[in-house]
Amino acid sequence: MHSIPGRRIILVSFLIFLLLPIYWLVNMSFKTNAEIVSTMTLWPHQPTLENYKRIFTDESWYSGYINSLTYVLINTVISIAVALPAAYGFSRYRFLGDKHLFFWLLSNRMAPAAVYALPFFNLYSAINLFDTPWAVALAHCIFNVPLAVWILEGFVSGVPREIDETAFLDGYSFPRFFIKILVPLIASGIGVAAFFCFMFSWVELLLARTLTSVNAKPISAIMTRTVSAAGMDWGLLAAAGVLTIIPGALVIWFVRNYIARGFALGRV
Amino acid sequence: MDKTINQKAWFLVLPVFLVVAFSAILPLMTVVNYSMQDTFGNNQFFWNGVGWFKELLDPSTDLGGRFLASLGRNLLFSAIILAIEVPLGIVVALSMPRDGWSVAACLVILALPLLIPWNVVGTIWQIFGRPDIGLLGYTLNSLGINYNYVSNEFDAWATVIVMDVWHWTSLVALLCYAGLKSIPDAYYQAAQIDGASRWAVFTAIQLPKMNRVLLIAVLLRFMDSFMIYTEPFVVTGGGPGNSTTFVSIELVKIALGQFDLGKAAALSLVYNLIILIVCWVFYTVMTNAGAERPVKQGAE
Numbered sequence: 001m002h003s004i005p006g007r008r009i010i011l012v013s014f015l016i017f018l019l020l021p022i023y024w025l026v027n028m029s030f031k032t033n034a035e036i037v038s039t040m041t042l043w044p045h046q047p048t049l050e051n052y053k054r055i056f057t058d059e060s061w062y063s064g065y066i067n068s069l070t071y072v073l074i075n076t077v078i079s080i081a082v083a084l085p086a087a088y089g090f091s092r093y094r095f096l097g098d099k100h101l102f103f104w105l106l107s108n109r110m111a112p113a114a115v116y117a118l119p120f121f122n123l124y125s126a127i128n129l130f131d132t133p134w135a136v137a138l139a140h141c142i143f144n145v146p147l148a149v150w151i152l153e154g155f156v157s158g159v160p161r162e163i164d165e166t167a168f169l170d171g172y173s174f175p176r177f178f179i180k181i182l183v184p185l186i187a188s189g190i191g192v193a194a195f196f197c198f199m200f201s202w203v204e205l206l207l208a209r210t211l212t213s214v215n216a217k218p219i220s221a222i223m224t225r226t227v228s229a230a231g232m233d234w235g236l237l238a239a240a241g242v243l244t245i246i247p248g249a250l251v252i253w254f255v256r257n258y259i260a261r262g263f264a265l266g267r268v
Numbered sequence: 269m270d271k272t273i274n275q276k277a278w279f280l281v282l283p284v285f286l287v288v289a290f291s292a293i294l295p296l297m298t299v300v301n302y303s304m305q306d307t308f309g310n311n312q313f314f315w316n317g318v319g320w321f322k323e324l325l326d327p328s329t330d331l332g333g334r335f336l337a338s339l340g341r342n343l344l345f346s347a348i349i350l351a352i353e354v355p356l357g358i359v360v361a362l363s364m365p366r367d368g369w370s371v372a373a374c375l376v377i378l379a380l381p382l383l384i385p386w387n388v389v390g391t392i393w394q395i396f397g398r399p400d401i402g403l404l405g406y407t408l409n410s411l412g413i414n415y416n417y418v419s420n421e422f423d424a425w426a427t428v429i430v431m432d433v434w435h436w437t438s439l440v441a442l443l444c445y446a447g448l449k450s451i452p453d454a455y456y457q458a459a460q461i462d463g464a465s466r467w468a469v470f471t472a473i474q475l476p477k478m479n480r481v482l483l484i485a486v487l488l489r490f491m492d493s494f495m496i497y498t499e500p501f502v503v504t505g506g507g508p509g510n511s512t513t514f515v516s517i518e519l520v521k522i523a524l525g526q527f528d529l530g531k532a533a534a535l536s537l538v539y540n541l542i543i544l545i546v547c548w549v550f551y552t553v554m555t556n557a558g559a560e561r562p563v564k565q566g567a568e
Contacts, residue, residue, distance in 0.1 A: 114523075142292055220386075
């Protein structure tokens with residue numbers, strides 16, 4: 001009943017519009033550079049795995065993926081760990097300055113990364129974290145922690161208060177209640193929040209690039225460096241691009257059933 | 269919402285406060301500090317008072333001209349993509365299948381562009397739009413349309429807008445879909461009994477239900493398009509000329525390109541202030557909308 005006339009055509013054409021540029025990237029990643037530059041082919045006529053092989057065998061390439069995944073994981077763990085108690089606090093209690101604090105958090109989610117690039121560079125250089133995954137992970141907290149609080153607050157609010165009260169009457173201490181009862185109840189919410197932290201940390205480039213130079217360089221920065229080098233290696237660039245899409249696609253698959261509610265930040 | 273007043277809740281939010289304060293307040297202090305000074309390199313700083321701010325808001329100076337021009341471009345860009353993405357997102361959400369395996373498949377495909385690193389999004393469209401090796405550029409040019417986003421301002425804008433629509437419409441669609449999913453079937457049955465038209469169902473049942481999520485969608489889309497940096501930077505580099513130089517691109521140019529710390533810091537503060545104001549307006553509207561209509565169907 002909530003459908004509209006011609007819905008299949010609209011939906012299918014939109015999905016094709018989404019997939020076409022990605023297909024083109026995948027297509028190019030299996031071509032040799034000679035084929036890319038010389039002819040226009042809709043599928044690779046001389047398919048090659050050479051581009052992928054180069055990425056997997058050259059450390060300066062594959063270390064980029066490891067670096068990226070490292071800071072993304074650190075960031076996700078920190079964000080969820082600090083956001084969980086805060087989400088509970090915001091959801092259940094009123095306290096001095098709660099609304100202001102919530103708004104302040106929200107405003108940090110919206111702050112442009114470009115504003116923070118330079119001060120972060122100074123800050124993390126000063127405390128000797130520059131060019132480590134920790135610098136990027138902490139820097140990404142500025143937008144991921146507020147987001148995680150926002151999402152989890154929605155999910156915690158969906159848990160009836162009676163459950164807390166019953167647990168406390170049964171003699172549960174607060175930490176025990178939190179870990180044994182609340183966390184399992186909002187497990188899907190935690191999954192969704194983790195998904196979003198992963199996502200926004202994974203896609204961000206500006207801060208990640210500014211805060212690293214050699215050891216912790218993320219894959220996206222390695223890609224830009226290669227683009228500017230003399231002579232475009234389109235096939236290699238495409239293959240590197242395809243490999244950055246895969247982690248995201250895997251994560252989506254795991255949370256596909258919660259994805260719609262997650263995008264509504266747990267407040268539908 | 270019957271929340272109890274308990275000041276000890278501060279202990280629960282303290283870790284979040286500390287982590288975000290470390291990343292937000294400390295750097296912002298540096299920015300405020302820089303914005304009042306001028307530097308000629310060599311770590312020598314000179315007091316400049318509100319000089320940069322005056323220059324920033326005066327279109328006749330170089331800094332002010334660049335800032336206001338990029339601000340204008342950015343607002344135009346945000347307006348255009350909101351005008352396209354919001355209706356398109358609603359239509360896509362309404363077109364989603366109701367159940368079966370196709371729902372999961374559609375959701376995964378929709379979410380895909382959202383999880384691609386922003387510079388790769390740029391790379392994808394850079395390649396896709398090239399007249400020599402890109403499918404889009406090649407097709408348009410063989411159809412007789414002279415399309416080249418590197419040299420033509422209009423083409424560059426069109427590319428950046430289509431890219432953003434490609435990248436972010438899914439977010440709006442997924443949010444709306446979540447809103448639609450929360451409508452109980454009984455509502456539709458009642459509408460059918462009343463003989464409500466398709467349009468009436470949309471305006472009386474579906475749109476009000478999507479209100480809240482649409483507000484979130486507009487907020488997120490406005491903010492993210494207002495601070496867009498990576499994608500247009502990769503595709504057009506802000507060109508041709510300055511035609512796609514948005515505020516963030518201009519800011520990074522000044523801060524990291526020219527290392528004009530004072531100017532960049534002043535620009536940052538004004539930029540942040542605009543975002544803070546818009547954010548506050550949305551937040552007020554959102555909390556008021558939530559207060560007027562207490563959650564009826566609950567958060568299932």
